[in-house]
Amino acid sequence: MRVIHSEKAPAALGCYSQAVERQGMLWTSMQIGIVADSGELAENFAGQMQQIMENLGAILEAGGYEWGKVVKVSIYLADLADFSEMNGIYTKYLHLPYPAREVVEVRSLPRGARAGVSLIAMK
Numbered sequence: 001m002r003v004i005h006s007e008k009a010p011a012a013l014g015c016y017s018q019a020v021e022r023q024g025m026l027w028t029s030m031q032i033g034i035v036a037d038s039g040e041l042a043e044n045f046a047g048q049m050q051q052i053m054e055n056l057g058a059i060l061e062a063g064g065y066e067w068g069k070v071v072k073v074s075i076y077l078a079d080l081a082d083f084s085e086m087n088g089i090y091t092k093y094l095h096l097p098y099p100a101r102e103v104v105e106v107r108s109l110p111r112g113a114r115a116g117v118s119l120i121a122m123k
Contacts, residue, residue, distance in 0.1 A: 008058035010034035013110060019059050024123040026063050030076065031055045032113035045082050045114045049089045052117045057093065065121045067093050072120040073101040079114065080105040086115060 004019035004026065012018060012029065019028040033041055033048025034055070042051040060066060073094070077086060083103060099119070109116050 002063075004059060004063040006058040006062035008036055008062075009055040010036045010039065019063060021063055026060070026065050026069075026121040028056060028059055028118050028120075030074075030116040030118040031059075032110055032116050034111070041111055041113060045085060046089065048113060049082075049086055049115050052115060053089060053093045056117060056119060060121060063121075065123065068095075069121040069123060070094060070099045070119050071122050073099050074118045075101065075103040076106045076109060076116040077103060077114070078106065078109055082114065 002021045003017045004021055006018060009018055009031065016029050019026055021027075031052045033051035035042055035051055036055070036058075042048045057067065060070075073090075075086065075090075077083065080103075086103070106116075
């Protein structure tokens, strides 16, 4: 197993890796909208979702992957009312054929984040 880390994405908040790779597959830990440089959560839902996708992009790049290799995405929203706005930002990064995906509403996310996203990619 190879640990993947990007300085362009926030450091782990606990005892986990940003991502791990094994046999040509990459699994990321859930990212929330933390700005790596400041360690602060981006403002508002759109800012957080955009930052999440940028963080995931940095992790993909660090592992030698790209958005077109993503096969599965898990999205956690504090409020499903943000679904449409989330989808608009999501489709700036992921295109047809879309990966498998689930979107679920959760009671709360770390640091009061409004969204969290994890993904799986294959080489």
